[in-house]
Amino acid sequence: MTHGEQYDWFGLFAPEHGVHRAPPPKAEGPGDGIVFRRSAGARTYRLSLGPDGVAVATIPPRGSMREAERFVELNRKWLERARERQRRRPRAADVWTVGTRVLWRGDLAEIRRAAAGDRPSVCLGADVFRVPRLGDDLRPALHARFIRLAKVELPARAWELAAQTGMDVKRVSVRDQRTRWGSCTAAGAISLNWRLILTPEFVRDYIIHHELMHLREMNHSPRFWACVGEVFPRWREAEAWIKRNGGYAGL
Ligand SMILES: [Zn+2]
Incomplete structure (x- = not known):
């Protein structure tokens, strides 16, 4: 793990050790999977549901715990609906066989047996992948193929976009992370x-x-989002896609 400041897509920043990941929720209030958190920057009471299923009630500087609990009560219906939506969120199949539909290059593609060839292979969209045996759970073999391809394609694209936007990138690596899509060090x-x-x-x-834009702004301030909007105006659409479909990708 590299040292220095890092930021991740979910905007969770843990300054300790320079490592960033979702901090384990600290319960300070009554149960129900709701965490109460004071925030110096909050102007009002807020309630949000994280991808880990933990709801966070934010208390503004002059707010009280009692008011926060009342606020949660008033918004309980909203929270229940949000939890329900989260439960219905699609997830990737656990076992992959011929016929399983999996997310591949942005589409739900059916794993099909590849025609001919003397080695067992499957097709996903326009790509063909060799697998050890067709009768097995194909997921481990296909994941290994995907990672190999990702290690070629993703850095190439990152260097290309870094050059386009004039960002001084030193290193691009591809990793297997379950909680974030990307990260960046200072x-x-x-x-x-x-x-x-x-x-x-x-x-x-x-x-x-x-x-890349974290190299300009190592935070998630309005200035940071303005930088993102400048180089990638469709960012809100991309975030919406991730919210809806991230489960298919295993995140
Ligand atoms: Zn970020």
């Missing part, structure tokens, strides 16, 4: 999740631009 090292090969191209490009 020293110019960008990490990308191999699963970006599963998403549509505009989502992949958005994440790369997002990490």
Whole structure:
């Protein structure tokens, strides 16, 4: 792990050790999977549901715990609906066989047996992948193929977009991360999740631009988002795609 400041797509920043990941939720209030958190920057009470299923109630500086609990009560219906939506969110199949539909290059593609050839292979969209045996769970073999391809395609695209936007990138690596799509260090090292090969191209490009723009703004301030909007105006659409479909990619 590289040292220095890092930011990730979910905007969760843990300054300790320079490592960023979703901090384990700290329960400070009554149960129900709701965490109460004071925020110096909050102007009002807020309630949000994180991808980990933990709801966060934000208390403004002059707010009280009692008011926060009342606020949560008033918004309980909203929270229930949000939880329900999260439960219905699509997830990738656990076992992959011929006929399973999986996310591949932005589409739900059916795993099909590849015609002819003396070695067992399958097609996904326009791509053909060799697998050890067709009767097995194909997921481990295909994941390994995807990662190999991602290690070629994603850095190439990152260098291309870095050159286009004039960003001084030192290193691009492809990793297997379960909680984030990408990260960036102040020293110019960008990490990308191999699963970006599963998403549509505009989502992949958005994440790369997002990490590149952290080299200008190491935060998620309005200035940062203005930079993102400048180089990638479709960023909101990409975020919406991730919210809806990230489960298919295993995130
Ligand atoms: Zn970020």
